[in-house]
Amino acid sequence: MAKPVLSDPITLRLPLDILEDIEKIAETADRSRSWVIVRALKYYLMAEGSEILSIRRGREDIEAGRFVEAEELFTELDRLNREDAA
Numbered sequence: 001m002a003k004p005v006l007s008d009p010i011t012l013r014l015p016l017d018i019l020e021d022i023e024k025i026a027e028t029a030d031r032s033r034s035w036v037i038v039r040a041l042k043y044y045l046m047a048e049g050s051e052i053l054s055i056r057r058g059r060e061d062i063e064a065g066r067f068v069e070a071e072e073l074f075t076e077l078d079r080l081n082r083e084d085a086a
Helices: 016-029 033-063 070-085
Strands: none
Touching: 016 033
């Protein structure tokens, strides 16, 4: 498996209690603090971050005109339901 491409180092200030937990996890898992922080960020991006990015993509689609008016959608759904019922 190829190593990921890394950014330049960044500076991050954390509340001490969070840093202490990160250090304990890193020590227990025999990993670096950076590994623990990157893993935590990945989980965040998969959960909350994913939803936020989805909202952003939706807004970008609307700004670019890639959308269907609700009334048009409901009309099409009604038409499809009538065809399925026939």
